[in-house]
Every structure is written in C-alpha cells, then in structure tokens.
Amino acid sequence: AESRSFEYNESSQxxxxxxxxxxxxATEVAALGCKAPLLLTTxxxxxxxxxxxQILNGHVAGSFTRATMHTPxxxxxxxxxxxxxxNADCLLSIGGGSTVGLGKALSLRTGLPHICIATTYAGSEMxxxxxxxxxxxxxxxxxxxxxxxxxxxxxxxxxxxxxxxSATSGLNxxxxxxxxxxxxxxxxxxxxxxxxxxxxxxxxLPGVMENSQSIAFRSEALLGAWLCxxxxxxxxxxxxxxxxxxLGGTLNLPHAETHAIVLPHALAYTAPDIxxxxxxxxxxxPHSEGDAIQGLNRLVSKLGIPSSLKALxxxxxxxELVTDNLMMLTFWNPxxxxxxxVQKMIRRAWLGEQAR
Ligand code: NAD
Numbered sequence: 001a002e003s004r005s006f007e008y009n010e011s012s013q014x015x016x017x018x019x020x021x022x023x024x025x026a027t028e029v030a031a032l033g034c035k036a037p038l039l040l041t042t043x044x045x046x047x048x049x050x051x052x053x054q055i056l057n058g059h060v061a062g063s064f065t066r067a068t069m070h071t072p073x074x075x076x077x078x079x080x081x082x083x084x085x086x087n088a089d090c091l092l093s094i095g096g097g098s099t100v101g102l103g104k105a106l107s108l109r110t111g112l113p114h115i116c117i118a119t120t121y122a123g124s125e126m127x128x129x130x131x132x133x134x135x136x137x138x139x140x141x142x143x144x145x146x147x148x149x150x151x152x153x154x155x156x157x158x159x160x161x162x163x164x165x166s167a168t169s170g171l172n173x174x175x176x177x178x179x180x181x182x183x184x185x186x187x188x189x190x191x192x193x194x195x196x197x198x199x200x201x202x203x204x205l206p207g208v209m210e211n212s213q214s215i216a217f218r219s220e221a222l223l224g225a226w227l228c229x230x231x232x233x234x235x236x237x238x239x240x241x242x243x244x245x246x247l248g249g250t251l252n253l254p255h256a257e258t259h260a261i262v263l264p265h266a267l268a269y270t271a272p273d274i275x276x277x278x279x280x281x282x283x284x285x286p287h288s289e290g291d292a293i294q295g296l297n298r299l300v301s302k303l304g305i306p307s308s309l310k311a312l313x314x315x316x317x318x319x320e321l322v323t324d325n326l327m328m329l330t331f332w333n334p335x336x337x338x339x340x341x342v343q344k345m346i347r348r349a350w351l352g353e354q355a356r
Contacts, residue, residue, distance in 0.1 A: 006187035009234070011128075011147045017223065019215060022117065022154040025055050029090065032113055032149060036061035038088035040079070040103050041095045042068070045119070048094045052117075061088035064102075069255065070248070071101035073134040080109055088112060093148075094157075096120030096169070097255065104130045104146040116148040119157045121169040121201070121221060122256065123176055123229020126151070138249045147233075153226060155219045163212050167303035170205045170221055171260035173228035174198050178267060179238050180231035181277045182334045190234050193227045199284040200224030202295075206302050239333040240266035243346070246325045253312050260305045261312070264296040264355035269345045273335040297354050308352025319346055 016024060029037055038061045041048050046065040053060050064079045083091075083106060091110075093103030094117040101124060107114040108130065116125040128147050131140040161169070177194035180186060201224035207217035244262055247253045271278050271293065281292035288295030306312060314322075323343045331337075348355065 004188065006185070006189075008187055008189055009144075011144065011233075013126075013147055013149065013151060015151045015153065015226070017153045017226065019155050019219070021152055022055060022157070025052070025117075025152065026057060026059070028150060028152075029056065029059075029092075029115065032090065032115070034090040034113065035059060036087050037090045037092035037115065038083055038086055038112075039063040039065075040067055040091060040093040040106070041065050041099050045095050045099070052092065052094065060092075061086040067093075067095060067099040067102040069098045070133040070138060071098070071105055071131060073105075073132050076102060076105040076109070076132070079106055083110060083112075090115060093117065094119060097122035097124040100124040100148070101130065101132075103148065105132060107148075108143065108146055113150075114146075114148040115150045115152070117152045117154070117157065118225075120161060120165065120256075121173040121225035121228075123173055123225055123232055126226065126229030127233040129232070138245070140245075153222050155215055155222055158218050158222055159213055159215075161212075163209050164304070165256065166208050166212065166221070167205060167305055168256035168260040170201050170208070170225070171263055171300070171303070171305065172256045173225040174201050175240055175244075175259050175263045176232035176237075177228040178263065178281070179240050180235040181280065182270065182274045183235035183238065184332050185235050187234070190231055193230045193234075195280060195284060197224045197227030197231060198281065200227065202285045202299055205299070209303055236332070238331060239270060239335075239337060239342075242329055242331050243322075243326055246322055246329070247309070247314070250322060250325050251314055251318055253309070253314060257306055257312055258309070260300065260303075261307070261309055261352075262349055264293055264300060265345050265349040267296065268293045268355040269342065270333060270335045293355050309346075309350040310352060314350060316350070319343065319350055322346060 049063045091114045093099045103114045118125045128144045130146045177197040180194045204217045204220035244258050247258050282288040285295035287298045
C-alpha cells in the first residue's frame, strides 16, 4: 500500500442521537451553562415552540419563527434586532437547513452558542458552511465558528417530514457523500463516513416511503444523513454541488429537489474518471447490478422524485444561462468540465432523461 498523508479537522461538537433524546434538552442546555434559549424555526414548524417551551419548563428567552430558505440577510437582521431585546444566552434552532442557517448567521453575529435540533436530512448542522443571500446574491462562507455546539437528532421529529421531502432531502444528503468520495481532499476517515452514509440512506429511503412512521427506517436514514453531513463538512465539493448552487442561485430552484434530480446526471458525467468510486458505489447502492448509475436511477424513480428540472419550472433557454454561470466558476472536478459535454448533461437533467 502507498503511504498516505492527509489533514483531519474534528470539531468540538456534542451529538445526541436516538428516539426520545429530546427529553434530555433541559439538562443539556444547563450543561452548556445556559438558562435562556432563544427558539428559532420556520412558520411551518411554529408549533415546535410550544413543545420546546414545555420541555424546557418555560425557561426560554423568546422565539423567532420566520426562518426562510437561503438565509436572507434582511430576515437575519430582523431576528438580530429581536434577539437584542431578549435576555437570550443561547440559540436553539429546530428544523432543516433553512432554520439551521438562521441559527448559524445569528450565532456568528452575536457570539451566542447555537444548539441545533435537526429535522431534515440536509446536514447543515454538521458543517462550518453558511450561505446567505442579499439582493439575490448568495454568498457562502466557511467559518468553524458557525458549527453548532450541540446537535440533537431525535428520530421522532423526522416522522412528520413529508415523504416527498424525505426522499429529496435524503438524496441531497447522499450527494454530499458521493462528492466526498472523489474530492481532492478525501481521506480514509471521510471514506468510512461516506460509504456508510450512502449505504444507510440508499437502503432505508424506500422503506421510509412505504412506511413514513417506521422508527427503524427513519433512524437509519437520519444516521445516514448525519454521516453525509460530516462528509460535506470535511471535503471540497465538485461539479454536482457547483451546478446545484448555480441552479438555486440563478433560477431559485428548490434546494433538495434540485440535488435529487441532478445527482445521477452529475455523477454520470464524472464517472469515466472515477472507476474505483463507481465500483464502490455499485456495491452499496441496492439494485445496481454492477452499475451505480443504474442503481441511482432506480432509487430515484422508486422514491417518486420529480424527474426533470423542467418539472421544477426551469425554462429551456435557461440551460444556456446556467451553463454560462457554471463555466464562470473555478473548481476542481475529477473529469474536466467541458462546456459542450456539461451542457448536454444539463439538458438531459432538464428533459428528465435517464442518466447514463
Ligand atoms: P428547509 O429547512 O427549507 O425545510 C423545508 C420545509 O420543511 C420547511 O418549511 C421546514 O419547516 C419543513 N420541515 C423541516 N423538517 C420538518 C419535519 N420534520 N416535519 C415537518 N416539516 C418539516 O429544507 P432543507 O432542505 O433542510 O434545507 C435547505 C436549505 O439549507 C437551503 O437553503 C440550503 O442552501 C441549506 N443547506 C445548507 C447546508 C450547509 O452546510 N450550510 C447544507 C445543506 C443545506
């Protein structure tokens, strides 16, 4: 075997995982030396405020329930003004990537510790990444200060995640791990997380679709999502994430759905230059029969994921604009990003043809 050298950065983050772990919240808040959390969530999950207030025996500083997709800075500023009128000594976010994003943005501006209760598979709670939008511009920064101090994964909270969202959010998570497998800063540690994360999600998501209330399938999917989030935290993303970022930023396409549609196509583009990764993936994605792209295509159709970018509202003339914007970015990908070839791939995803 050849000798290896790599860097590994671990964060000082505490994670509680399991069924009913939310019951430990009050003890955990106290262990961080905090007494008055400010609750953060979206309008759709506003009822979580009452539940958490009860679990915390009424010891909350207040609540802000207007977290929004892509973390717009005007919403953050509004939340910041509100936070200053309270005696909050920590931030407690409950929700998916949108809510976690607000928690990260506020913790960066206030220095308050951030506790996160994750309820989707997006994985933001594991990463030092914060993407904020201001005047339709999405600016992403990487700062270890935004990594939440404590993350709670209580499988009970994922039972209400609608099946459609579970499928697309699960594919979003898998994409983090797939791109980690061929990242230029991949390490043996990341590989372990990535393979197990992909395996856990690919094998549990069909079960979640059939029985969304199954604790066993939900638990496996959530564990997979955690591992995949770690992959995103520890590697530099390539073509798949860059393309999704452009699609989201330029056309405001929905985050998880876009990832779910693009993944098989972006992977098929890069496949010729990553034979070992494709072999590894074919072994862990069910029904691959030696071909991971086929396995992914089957998984995507079994999960009932929207089949095309067209179905998300993207117009044919946008293919050119998206290609232009992608080509303006500088990033590394195992297979060089050739304008014509990549545009053909984007067109396939737009049409909803099978990836190959
Ligand atoms: P989301 O947070 O926008 O959630 C989608 C909707 O589902 C919201 O209305 C939310 O309230 C609701 N919801 C969430 N969990 C639920 C549950 N268990 N039951 C019922 N409803 C629930 O979606 P997302 O895909 O988790 O996050 C997308 C955002 O996160 C994007 O802005 C993306 O850029 C960001 N993101 C950031 C990172 C990072 O590392 N910084 C990683 C992944 C995603």
